[in-house]
Amino acid sequence: MAKVLVVTSGKGGVGKTTSTAALGAALAQRGQNVVVVDFDVGLRNLDLVMGAERRVVFDLINVVQGVAKLPQALIRDKRLENLWLLPASQTRDKDALTDEGVGRVIDELRSRFDWILCDSPAGIERGATLAMRYCDEAVIVTNPEVSSVRDSDRIIGMLDSKTVRAERGERVEKHILITRYDPARAARGEMLNIDDILEILATPLLGIIPESQDVLKASNVGSPVTLNNADSAPARAYVDASRRLMGEEVAMVVPAERKGFMDRLLGRRAA
């Protein structure tokens, strides 16, 4: 059974696109057929993070409007043959998406893939509500920071009221993914800790992604962090999260950077 999962947050810049790419690649590496769909019409970036920006011909809007067929718009990943991208349009705006059109595309994707990961735009407007509209599950990306937690709370309220599942009286399975976490700062009481965030949002935890330079390095070269440096702390955290999505029990730990000898000698900071 195909699963539609929205990666959302309300707030911008918390790591939705990074997380969509990293989780999509991690699921594909476990043999799942995965498509990542960019819903950020007008400000697409998933193509760039996936390293497919020069291969975009048709996009989600073209498929919604019937200008192109779905297989024409799907881009296969260069590294993993069972990972695909459906890009957003860069020239149109979000009004070009219709509820009914998105529903049709999602239905067609359901017949072809095991996982459909919808990368939501920031905000609570049309693009964000359509990205979550047909989801079965939701990953709410949250930074340990007051404005991000507040926006996540708002998004949780919308997932519980504005999705097709909610309207049918069914449940959307929701998960919190904490990104840019710095265990040392949390221990010093300078950053909201995991328990505080989970208590406030009253939603189960999918994973903790530590703050790391490897995330920027991966996006610089257009590769999901799980593929670019599989040994890095964020990559291991994303892989753990993807295993939890598949129903495996994985102990919740914050992977630490593996420091080299020179790093230790020079006392370099991890983050």
Next chain:
Amino acid sequence: MSMRLLRLFSGREATAPVARERLQILLAHERGLLGQSDLLVTLREEILAVVSKHIQLDPDKVMVKLERGKSVSTLEVDIEVPNNFDKKASGERRMAG
């Protein structure tokens, strides 16, 4: 206690507890507000339905506001009706009778 000791030695202030408390208060308030706006939408629709049975109304001219005060709150319902609404209604009644 351990946090205080840590603070003493590090000279840094633990600001996370403040963040947590502010969030808890704010979200309790905001969740209430969202629920309230649903209540106002329902009230508005039902008031509109009842009044519309007797008077022809422009749905956009029906305002329902709730203002929270310290000891009492007020529910304000403001309905704009056309000047000749009663004539029309009595005219219809005559025709029906």
